[in-house]
Amino acid sequence: MSTPVVHFSRRYHFSASHRLHVDALSPDQNRDTFGKCNNPFGHGHNYVVQVTLSGPVDAATGMVTNLADLDSFAQRKMLDLFDHANLNTLDLFRDQVSTTENLCVEVWRMFCEYPHAILRRVHIEETGNNSFDYYGDGAPISHLD
Numbered sequence: 001m002s003t004p005v006v007h008f009s010r011r012y013h014f015s016a017s018h019r020l021h022v023d024a025l026s027p028d029q030n031r032d033t034f035g036k037c038n039n040p041f042g043h044g045h046n047y048v049v050q051v052t053l054s055g056p057v058d059a060a061t062g063m064v065t066n067l068a069d070l071d072s073f074a075q076r077k078m079l080d081l082f083d084h085a086n087l088n089t090l091d092l093f094r095d096q097v098s099t100t101e102n103l104c105v106e107v108w109r110m111f112c113e114y115p116h117a118i119l120r121r122v123h124i125e126e127t128g129n130n131s132f133d134y135y136g137d138g139a140p141i142s143h144l145d
């Protein structure tokens with residue numbers, strides 16, 4: 001009998017500020033492109049990140065991975081960096097706009113390193129009305145150790 005593969009999802013929350021701005025554009029072009037998100041003083045969001053991972057169900061534990069392992073990985077790799085940060089000041093956003101599209105890709109890069117399951121989706125809710133999904137299109141498939 002083959003080992004069943006199960007997808008599971010876990011939600012994390014963090015609060016951060018950002019400003020949508022491209023240095024190469026003029027002030028008018030920035031305002032036209034980003035509207036009030038270009039406000040020089042920035043603004044904040046309570047981001048909700050949901051990661052979906054999959055893997056074989058371990059015959060002994062009945063689990064794909066231990067959630068405590070995933071939570072400590074999320075804390076170390078993502079929450080310690082993003083929570084109560086100004087995203088624009090981080091190295092990750094030095095050369096790219098701190099949109100939630102780009103944030104999805106950066107979160108993907110973090111969780112695809114998780115050694116105990118395969119990352120399948122990153123879903124980020126920026127507001128109650130906006131959410132973004134990244135399935136790693138074009139990204140290398142993560143590997144199990």
Ligand code: NI
Nearest residue numbers: 018037043045
């Ligand atoms: Ni915003």
